[in-house]
Amino acid sequence: MKSKMNKPILSRLAISVLLAGGALLVLATPSTHAQPAAPATVLMPADTSKPPFVTPLKWKATDVLVKPVSDETHNLVSVKDPSIVRYNNRWHIYATTANTRGNWSIVYLSFADWADATNAKPYYIDQNPNLRGYHCAPQIFYFRPHKKWYLIYQSQPPQYSTTDDLSKPETWTKPESFFTNKPANAARLWIDFFVICDDTHAYLFSTGDDGRMYRSRTKIEDFPKGMSDPEIAIQGPRNDVFEGGMTYKIKGTSTYLTLIEAIGPARYYRAWTSDRLDGEWTPVPNATTFQKPFAGISNVTFEDGVAAWTKDISHGELIRDGYDETLTIDPNNLQLLFQGRDPAINARYDQLPYKLGLLKLDHAK
Numbered sequence: 232m233k234s235k236m237n238k239p240i241l242s243r244l245a246i247s248v249l250l251a252g253g254a255l256l257v258l259a260t261p262s263t264h265a266q267p268a269a270p271a272t273v274l275m276p277a278d279t280s281k282p283p284f285v286t287p288l289k290w291k292a293t294d295v296l297v298k299p300v301s302d303e304t305h306n307l308v309s310v311k312d313p314s315i316v317r318y319n320n321r322w323h324i325y326a327t328t329a330n331t332r333g334n335w336s337i338v339y340l341s342f343a344d345w346a347d348a349t350n351a352k353p354y355y356i357d358q359n360p361n362l363r364g365y366h367c368a369p370q371i372f373y374f375r376p377h378k379k380w381y382l383i384y385q386s387q388p389p390q391y392s393t394t395d396d397l398s399k400p401e402t403w404t405k406p407e408s409f410f411t412n413k414p415a416n417a418a419r420l421w422i423d424f425f426v427i428c429d430d431t432h433a434y435l436f437s438t439g440d441d442g443r444m445y446r447s448r449t450k451i452e453d454f455p456k457g458m459s460d461p462e463i464a465i466q467g468p469r470n471d472v473f474e475g476g477m478t479y480k481i482k483g484t485s486t487y488l489t490l491i492e493a494i495g496p497a498r499y500y501r502a503w504t505s506d507r508l509d510g511e512w513t514p515v516p517n518a519t520t521f522q523k524p525f526a527g528i529s530n531v532t533f534e535d536g537v538a539a540w541t542k543d544i545s546h547g548e549l550i551r552d553g554y555d556e557t558l559t560i561d562p563n564n565l566q567l568l569f570q571g572r573d574p575a576i577n578a579r580y581d582q583l584p585y586k587l588g589l590l591k592l593d594h595a596k
Contacts, residue, residue: 283481283488283504284562286517289530289593294537295571296348297340297587299328305355306331309585310338311570312423312475312546314370316397316554322348323397324568325369325382326587328355333581335367337384339400345589354400361405362392368423368546371397374556376451381426381556388413389424389435391455407455409435409447414460418445423546427478427487427508428454428556434508436489437461438476442469444491448509465503465512470494472501475546478508479560482552488515488560490525490549497542497574499527500567526567526590541571541588565592 299307305328312327324340337356342348357363370383380397384390388410392403413421418439425436433454435447445461465472475492481504489503489512502525503512518525528542547569552561567590572583 282515282518283484283486284565284592286515287523287530288518288525288565290526290532290567290590291593292531292533292537292541292571293345293589293591294534295540295586295588296345297324297326297351298349299584299586300338300353302355305336308582309570309572310587311585312368313568313570313587314548315568316371316373316551318373318397318554321398323371324587325356325371325400327367327369329581329585331582333579335365335581337362337366337369341398356400356403359401359403362403366390366406370425370548371554372426372556372558373397373554374428374454376454381455383424383426385422385424387421389421389437409455409458417461418443421445423474423476425477426556427480427558429480429508432508433556434478436464436476436478438472438474438491440469440474442467442472444472444476444489446509465489465491475500477548479549479551479558482559482561492546493521493524495521495527497521497528498545499524499529500544501525526569531590532593540573540586542574543571544590545570545572545585547587566590 297310299310301307307328307330309329310326313324315324321341321343326338328336328338339354340351342351366384366386368385372381374381379393382392382403386406388408390406390408392406394402418441420439421437423438427434431451432448433451435458437445443463444465446464447458447461449457471493473492473494478487478489481488485506487505487508490500493499493501499521502515502518504515505512517523521527522529524530526544533539547567549560550566552559569588569590570585571588572585576584
């Protein structure tokens, strides 16, 4: 997500045990109970020299599922940067919007099935008096220690709001900042904030269009206060480590996966793994180049009957195996909600007509 200047509780039910990528996984099904149960998982030691899934990957892309919807006061050109959770048998999406004036904000959508996505009624976040003005690039998760939902976003600095019910966007609290002042070692263009927790700490990752992914952290008991000054977690050429970063725990393992958007002939995602959120990150073989990306037009085909509507596989989020602060994903059910656009339209970044589609791992490859 560019700056304004330029730019759901799991109650785990073990139904089978699979051996995948050297890691023993206990599959889970979601529950609609009020509180998350402790995960029933068998953890295997991380081996970050081996990818947590078979590479190179191949994906199938859907048609456009979510388009910008305007009304009398919101003349929108794009919907992008989605964060998504499955909770109470519904999908909940918070995403960035841009209007014809180049102003950024957030929209909320909810629906039971993907077939209903195009008819979902939008709630524009500026209808909540607490969230008028510039807020974008959202992330949502349920923080179990506080029994609250958190909405993370850039305002330009990293900020957050909380609620007891993510399906009621009018109840998000007024923005609060993670930092009193911008740290001296933060990126000049400090964007795309993403929180994930392990057993002891909460981590705030970010990017800056500068070839670096940054990392701050605080103790779980202190979250959201007490974030350390950012340090460099991953770095490389600017276009290779650009923006739109996201980090997840791989289910049934002690391995973490980071994806960062890169710029090539089109936008695409590169991948790294680590055995610690505060550790070193190792590139995933056959998932770090435009020709062999984690996800990009080079390894995406479109579903039967769907015309190729994008070359960009840009800022999105993996579908999680839950919705809490651990941000756990199932490597056997990889799906990516992403933003794409008509490549024939060239415009200023804030006027590019981004829409949302879904990538599903092509097991028939």
